[in-house]
Amino acid sequence: MRRASWLPEAALALALIAAAAPGAAGELPAQRQAELRHLLDHDCGSCHGLTRRGGLGPALSATALGDRDDDFLIDTILLGRRGTPMAPWGSELSRDDARWLVDRMRGR
């Protein structure tokens, strides 16, 4: 049985880190932004669609994401969703990276 609830400690720890280092997003170096853009289009895109209109994973457009909390989405990217194909990307993405991705999805 793979499904288990998310380790609350991990979520809490990340939340604390986030609170301690408030939003440096938007200031990512151009090189990193280009890497993230590529990751979003192609690697996230393999499940969410190249244009993010959905696939095996749900659509990730401003409309589709609606009023979901940014931090909730950032946690989804970093921690994944256990028991679903959405994997934790925290080993290769920082919280600022994930925030930058959410901003792109929301068209900000």
Added chain:
Amino acid sequence: MKRIALTAIAAAALLSGGMADAESPRGIMRGTGDLGIVIERAAGRVVVVETSTPSRLYTIDGLGDLSHASAVFSRDGRFAYVFGRDGGLSKLDLLRGEIAKRVVQAGNSIGGAISQDGRVVAVSNYEPGGVRLFDAADLEPLAEIAATAVDGKRSKVVGLVDAPDSKLAFALYDAGEIWTADITDPRAPRVSRHRDIGRLPYDGMITPDGRHYVAGLFGEDGAALLDLWRPEAGVRRILDGYGRGEEPLPVYKMPHLEGWASVGDLAFLPAVGRHEVLVVSMSDWREVARIPVHGQPVFVVARPDGRQVWVNFAHPRNDTVQVIDVPSRSIVATLKPGPAVLHLEFTPRGEQVWLSVRDADRIDVYDTRRLERSASIPADKPSGIFFTARAGRIGY
């Protein structure tokens, strides 16, 4: 005639945006047995390729969102049916190098199949979940099979394949079911459903003899097996708990079961969330071995003669391809073609394998005997590669 051909080359060279030196003339009289297509996913374009030289012939534009696009072929090998992510279904004429017909049939599709008799093209959809049937000649809609689970919700459809005796088989991702549809009358398909096959089937395949349909499960360690010769016996669980309770690794790309390699009595398949290829005996469907590999396998494909199995891997280990020697079940080569190897396809008799190296904007052709690169062909962010030899195979 000569002047027309030259004009065509000149015009094509202007249009091709520098990817190829010049495009070949279209519409010449030739066979299609050595032709195929390569998806240029970001550009919404397909390249018609030829494996004898090997080379690009020409490009066909205007196919929409081609991420995750796949293709099947008409039984005469002249037309490719391309299934795009945006619900586009395009029928391409490989000889004329143009779109013969294109329809946008649903919000979000993922793959398709062509019926045994070649008359019906079936498309599986994520949104709204189901399968739609089209006339292969003119793409007129024939019927829709809504994939509705017991609770009334529509489910995404995965692993759609054709099967002997005018059937289709597919799996319902959200509902955890396998369905078969008898499409003898394509306007009135007859569905049989098998429930509780396990959680989150992510893809399916049919054995080359068309007898067994296997759905890989994402939500559990294992796979679901349906014997199409004895559907009344129901779905059986195989490879139960192949992870032996260990934590799976995060899966950065879904494995594919298209071309689960089957060799003699053995099937080679990707282990989800593990750096392993599983080897299963197809006589009793038990695991006989597991081969440690470089990363999480995505495509595990046998050379047509069954002597080798080639494997590519998920992000971030997708710059590598490994070759398994079947008799010894050992890795005989670890190749580094370049960044993001997305797909591989063998020529009909297997002397070449073509690899799409997405982030190098290249197709690499390997000699499968020497295990060395023999040619490279430029392509814009290539993904799927499909050769016309698929036209004659069940499940392709």
